[in-house]
Amino acid sequence: MTSAWGSRPVNLAITDVRLTPILVADPPLLNTQGVHQPYTPRLIVEVVTADGVTGLGETYGDTKYLELARPFAAELIGHQVTNVNALFAIADEVAVDQSRVSGQVDVGGLRGVQTADKLRLSVVSAFEVACLDALGKALGLPVHALLGGKVRDAVEYSAYLFYKWAGHPEGVPAEKDDWGAALDPAGVVEQARKFKERYGFTSFKLKGGVFPPDEEIAAVRALAEAFPGHPLRLDPNGAWSVATSLKVAKELADVLEYLEDPALGTPAMAEVAAGLKGAARSASDKGGGGRRAGVPLATNMCVTTFAEIREAFTKDAVQVVLSDHHYWGGLRNTQQLAAICRTFGVGVSMHSNTHLGISLAAMTQVASTVPDLHHACDSHYPWQSEDVLTERLVFDGGKVTVSDAPGLGVELDRDRLALLHRRWLDDDGTLRDRDDAAAMRVADPQWRTPSVPRW
Numbered sequence: 487m488t489s490a491w492g493s494r495p496v497n498l499a500i501t502d503v504r505l506t507p508i509l510v511a512d513p514p515l516l517n518t519q520g521v522h523q524p525y526t527p528r529l530i531v532e533v534v535t536a537d538g539v540t541g542l543g544e545t546y547g548d549t550k551y552l553e554l555a556r557p558f559a560a561e562l563i564g565h566q567v568t569n570v571n572a573l574f575a576i577a578d579e580v581a582v583d584q585s586r587v588s589g590q591v592d593v594g595g596l597r598g599v600q601t602a603d604k605l606r607l608s609v610v611s612a613f614e615v616a617c618l619d620a621l622g623k624a625l626g627l628p629v630h631a632l633l634g635g636k637v638r639d640a641v642e643y644s645a646y647l648f649y650k651w652a653g654h655p656e657g658v659p660a661e662k663d664d665w666g667a668a669l670d671p672a673g674v675v676e677q678a679r680k681f682k683e684r685y686g687f688t689s690f691k692l693k694g695g696v697f698p699p700d701e702e703i704a705a706v707r708a709l710a711e712a713f714p715g716h717p718l719r720l721d722p723n724g725a726w727s728v729a730t731s732l733k734v735a736k737e738l739a740d741v742l743e744y745l746e747d748p749a750l751g752t753p754a755m756a757e758v759a760a761g762l763k764g765a766a767r768s769a770s771d772k773g774g775g776g777r778r779a780g781v782p783l784a785t786n787m788c789v790t791t792f793a794e795i796r797e798a799f800t801k802d803a804v805q806v807v808l809s810d811h812h813y814w815g816g817l818r819n820t821q822q823l824a825a826i827c828r829t830f831g832v833g834v835s836m837h838s839n840t841h842l843g844i845s846l847a848a849m850t851q852v853a854s855t856v857p858d859l860h861h862a863c864d865s866h867y868p869w870q871s872e873d874v875l876t877e878r879l880v881f882d883g884g885k886v887t888v889s890d891a892p893g894l895g896v897e898l899d900r901d902r903l904a905l906l907h908r909r910w911l912d913d914d915g916t917l918r919d920r921d922d923a924a925a926m927r928v929a930d931p932q933w934r935t936p937s938v939p940r941w
């Protein structure tokens with residue numbers, strides 16, 4: 487193989503892998519589990535080739551991911567960055583501490599089932615992205631070209647609205663943010679306005695499961711009035727019973743683009759979906775022409791692994807899958823997921839946790855290659871005032887332009903990386919694992935992770 491700059495053969499063997507855990511400032515965003523901690527852990531992965539090309543990747547930084555990333559990284563020395571398939575075989579050999587996956591759901595309970603394979607894939611994804619970035623840079627090609635080529639020049643994202651406090655509790659070291667509080671319908675609408683002004687978003691997703699459903703219905707109604715015709719979503723992270731889910735879906739049927747994980751798990755989601763279909767059928771039998779055929783259900787909780795697809799699709803439990811390249815195992819697995827969804831007539835979009843620009847660049851590259859992407863993707867990026875890049879990615883009209891520069895098209899700012907790593911080193915361990923319930927207990931010592939269904 488030769489490089490883009492001449493006929494000199496390129497050496498794509500991995501000679502070094504750098505893992506840098508960091509803590510990134512995070513505002514006090516509320517969800518059904520609690521509240522975000524003032525700093526959240528992320529892991530930055532650098533894969534260096536014999537020619538000195540460095541590829542970048544990013545994933546979750548909690549201890550259980552780091553524990554896997556370290557032995558995995560050691561195995562990669564000498565492998566070619568072209569051999570992305572090998573990453574999965576190498577990962578299969580890395581032992582997972584069973585105590586890390588003994589529960590049914592991950593810490594925080596927001597990302598669905600936690601299995602050893604899913605943990606491995608969450609680590610592999612960062613290395614896959616780093617290898618593709620390095621390969622793209624070596625060849626002078628953008629990552630989307632390595633994935634078969636882009637089918638769009640810009641990727642649309644939605645504003646990710648959260649109920650939030652004005653600041654983290656008194657006395658807790660934290661960075662300040664300028665978003666203010668959002669704890670009622672007016673506050674949510676105000677936050678949405680800021681998102682629109684600052685980034686041009688036209689779709690809005692509200693993280694629910696925080697207040698009793700009637701309050702969240704009122705917030706979505708207020709959004710619909712303030713932004714008529716704009717796609718709206720509500721996501722209580724499985725906090726509701728089937729009956730509550732049906733009630734909310736019916737009340738918001740005329741304004742919701744989709745309802746995300748109203749109830750927990752495929753059987754409950756299937757019941758909700760069936761109930762909504764039945765209601766839509768009887769409305770149309772009674773001449774309720776013009777009513778939608780039930781609100782579609784979306785998930786990033788009951789379909790988060792390939793193993794969960796069969797049951798969910800057979801039961802018609804979900805109509806949109808929100809992929810996340812971190813836990814699906816990378817960009818190529820995301821494409822495979824999209825192909826399966828297409829085959830079954832299920833829509834696809836993207837889920838997001840707290841992430842930085844490397845991940846946003848990776849999401850944008852893969853999203854640009856997925857033909858049937860009919861919903862704006864989620865991204866937490868606007869909530870992150872800090873990054874490890876020399877230049878932040880920009881949302882224009884709610885979209886990120888797909889970079890045609892080699893690799894992901896982003897550059898690491900080593901000073902920023904060192905600063906955020908220093909914060910991780912200085913932490914006594916309390917913030918190295920995300921724990922939204924613990925953060926909530928700082929304000930409310932009686933707080934316990936609510937049992938589900940909460941309402």
Ligand SMILES: O=C([O-])C(=O)C[C@H](O)[C@@H](O)C(=O)[O-]
Nearest residue numbers: 517596723786837838839840
């Ligand atoms: O279901 C979702 O969209 C998420 O879980 C996204 C994030 O984890 C969000 O809920 C959060 O960080 O609080």
Ligand SMILES: [Mg+2]
Nearest residue numbers: 721746747786
């Ligand atoms: Mg969700």
